[in-house]
Amino acid sequence: MKFTAQINVMPLKEILDPQGKAVSGSFKNMGLSEIQQVRIGKHIELEIDAPSEALAKDKVEEACKKLLANLIMESYEYTLKAI
Secondary structure (H helix, E strand, O other), X not given: OEEEEEEEEEEOOOOOOHHHHHHHHHXXXXXXXXXXXXXXXXXXXXXXXXXXXXXXXXXXXHHHHHHHOOOOOEEEEEEEEEO
């Protein structure tokens, strides 16, 4: 079976997000001061070929923990669906 995973990786709330701070400051300069607490992360899409959903989840977890997210500074969440 084939599955697609939609993965979102975000900096931990306890970690300073310099990109988010820069964008937040730009919003203020643009007259959009109503927008606050900007956090910037990354979105990753994967296609997985696995015999079951459980094994596809295992592969996504492994990919996130080993390569896609730095667990010291980032968290991740994902959705998985069959295609």
